[in-house]
Amino acid sequence: xxxxxxxxxxxxxxxxxxxxxxxxxxxxxxxxxxxxxxxxxxxxxxxxxxxxxxxxxxxxxxxxxxxxxxxxxxxxxxxxxxxxxxxxxxxxxxxxxxxxxxxxxxxxxxxxxxxxxxxxxxxxxxxxxxxxxxxxxxxxxxxxxxxxxxxxxxxxxxxxxxxxxxxxxxxxxxxxxxxxxxxxxxxxxxxxxxxxxxxxxxxxxxxxxxxxxxxxxxxxxxxxxxxxxxxxxxxxxxxxxxxxxxxxxxxxxxxxxxxxxxxxxxxxxxxxxxxxxxxxxxxxxxxxxxxxxxxxxxxxxxxxxxxxxxxxxxxxxxxxxxxxxxxxxxxxxxxxxxxxxxxxxxxxxxxxxxxxxxxxxxxxxxxxxxxxxxxxxxxxxxxxxxxxxxxxxxxxxxxxxxxxxxxxxxxxxxxxxxxxxxxxxxxxxxxxxxxxxxxxxxxxxxxxxxxxxxxxxxxxxxxxxxxxxxxxxxx
Amino acid sequence: xxxxxxxxxxxxxxxxxxxxxxxxxxxxxxxxxxxxxxxxxxxxxxxxxxxxxxxxxxxxxxxxxxxxxxxxxxxxxxxxxxxxxxxxxxxxxxxxxxxx
Numbered sequence: 319x320x321x322x323x324x325x326x327x328x329x330x331x332x333x334x335x336x337x338x339x340x341x342x343x344x345x346x347x348x349x350x351x352x353x354x355x356x357x358x359x360x361x362x363x364x365x366x367x368x369x370x371x372x373x374x375x376x377x378x379x380x381x382x383x384x385x386x387x388x389x390x391x392x393x394x395x396x397x398x399x400x401x402x403x404x405x406x407x408x409x410x411x412x413x414x415x416x417x418x419x420x421x422x423x424x425x426x427x428x429x430x431x432x433x434x435x436x437x438x439x440x441x442x443x444x445x446x447x448x449x450x451x452x453x454x455x456x457x458x459x460x461x462x463x464x465x466x467x468x469x470x471x472x473x474x475x476x477x478x479x480x481x482x483x484x485x486x487x488x489x490x491x492x493x494x495x496x497x498x499x500x501x502x503x504x505x506x507x508x509x510x511x512x513x514x515x516x517x518x519x520x521x522x523x524x525x526x527x528x529x530x531x532x533x534x535x536x537x538x539x540x541x542x543x544x545x546x547x548x549x550x551x552x553x554x555x556x557x558x559x560x561x562x563x564x565x566x567x568x569x570x571x572x573x574x575x576x577x578x579x580x581x582x583x584x585x586x587x588x589x590x591x592x593x594x595x596x597x598x599x600x601x602x603x604x605x606x607x608x609x610x611x612x613x614x615x616x617x618x619x620x621x622x623x624x625x626x627x628x629x630x631x632x633x634x635x636x637x638x639x640x641x642x643x644x645x646x647x648x649x650x651x652x653x654x655x656x657x658x659x660x661x662x663x664x665x666x667x668x669x670x671x672x673x674x675x676x677x678x679x680x681x682x683x684x685x686x687x688x689x690x691x692x693x694x695x696x697x698x699x700x701x702x703x704x705x706x707x708x709x710x711x712x713x714x715x716x717x718x719x720x721x722x723x724x725x726x727x728x729x730x731x732x733x734x735x736x737x738x739x740x741x742x743x744x745x746x747x748x749x750x751x752x753x754x755x756x757x758x759x760x761x762x763x764x765x766x767x768x769x770x771x772x773x774x775x776x777x778x779x780x781x782x783x784x785x786x787x788x789x790x791x792x793x
Numbered sequence: 794x795x796x797x798x799x800x801x802x803x804x805x806x807x808x809x810x811x812x813x814x815x816x817x818x819x820x821x822x823x824x825x826x827x828x829x830x831x832x833x834x835x836x837x838x839x840x841x842x843x844x845x846x847x848x849x850x851x852x853x854x855x856x857x858x859x860x861x862x863x864x865x866x867x868x869x870x871x872x873x874x875x876x877x878x879x880x881x882x883x884x885x886x887x888x889x890x891x892x893x
């Protein structure tokens with residue numbers, strides 16, 4: 319039998335509704351797991367245990383007084399979660415993994431955490447990340463690196479590494495991450511959990527410490543696809559406080575019981591499979607594609623622009639937007655002064671300042687925005703012929719710590735397969751599809767703009783027919 | 794180590810523009826930034842002469858905010874993280890130097 323902290327959201331809800339256990343009991347089970355394993359994993363930056371227990375107690379009282387009907391109003395009531403430390407939570411230190419914001423206590427709440435609070439979710443604490451989300455391994459945290467729960471000599475991925483490692487090690491029922499170019503899908507893949515990056519504009523960025531404003535997308539990291547739908551149902555939608563959030567109507571993302579892959583066209587881009595993929599990764603992903611075929615999907619080989627162009631575009635845009643966004647860190651209104659930036663942040667600010675500076679703007683920034691148009695229309699053309707794209711999430715399994723220092727393009731090369739959809743604003747998911755050398759391999763689906771429902775239906779069906787997502791590391 | 798695209802001197806100039814102290818790291822940064830710029834040159838392979846820029850993907854324009862948000866910060870909240878304040882205002886370092 320599963321321990322309480324090992325449950326999914328839907329299992330927890332079933333139990334709470336039937337009063338088999340209480341929110342306090344689940345919260346305590348998660349806190350106990352954090353106490354037991356986080357010394358090794360280092361997934362957390364801030365623990366919010368007292369507040370969490372108080373919130374859980376209140377949730378239990380509400381359930382007791384109102385009965386199961388309360389879940390219609392508060393669909394995540396009593397569910398403990400962890401949140402990446404770049405989401406502002408009123409009154410709780412929010413560092414973005416950086417010494418610049420080490421002592422920053424937000425006087426306001428991010429829309430995502432505010433919505434989760436309103437839905438009754440219980441915030442257990444904040445998770446580690448690459449400082450200001452600059453990185454793909456969580457080694458760039460100014461505090462300490464997070465370790466991969468499957469093998470602590472390896473990285474969990476990043477920048478939402480703490481959030482993915484925490485879900486994989488059952489420290490919480492679910493977590494929240496954010497992605498700019500691979501920062502949800504990457505760590506989800508390397509930690510063997512489910513990570514959904516919604517379309518740009520689907521989830522509000524209000525109160526999230528900005529990285530690259532034109533691609534930042536908050537999203538859930540969960541134990542299965544159904545759970546990611548439950549969270550997306552809460553956090554998606556237009557926010558008057560984020561002008562880039564979309565007025566496109568939010569769907570009910572909960573997977574339907576009647577979805578079928580019959581007649582469904584899944585594109586398999588040659589340029590994503592012909593790169594230097596690790597053999598074990600390639601094998602597992604090809605096997606997963608075969609399973610999709612057996613489930614009735616029509617697999618169509620297709621052409622897409624070489625992802626190397628997206629890396630170059632992403633690098634220019636991300637660094638440019640970083641240099642602009644981090645210009646506000648002056649140590650006057652909040653945070654510490656600019657001497658507190660780590661080397662990676664400095665490097666990125668420097669490159670962005672250069673690509674935006676007079677004389678270089680057209681050659682770099684404007685050129686990148688033009689190629690972005692090509693990438694976007696390349697996807698639009700592709701989606702005229704297919705319903706969804708399948709690809710590996712990452713080119714390899716989680717590497718050992720220390721590798722990222724070897725190349726200035728390390729993070730971008732690791733995020734090669736998620737950056738094209740990121741610069742185009744498209745949604746994507748990484749779900750587990752087996753193991754190579756004892757480490758999880760991630761399968762990726764990319765959907766059309768605001769095609770979250772497609773992604774959720776297909777990946778949920780895949781999980782209903784397979785057990786890859788049910789494996790968790792023994793710690 | 795290469796400084797093919799950015800020289801040590803340019804690095805110092807950019808650091809000045811970005812208000813960053815990079816003392817001791819100028820050479821290392823010239824090399825790392827040049828490596829990255831070298832990678833980026835791959836974009837030259839694509840013809841974009843008749844292509845418009847995509848600055849944002851949502852296509853939304855002219856989005857205005859209701860100006861009557863009741864939840865704006867109090868003065869105390871706005872100042873709560875300031876390193877220094879004076880009579881309810883942020884204190885900053887002087888920007889201009891006095892002529893001698």
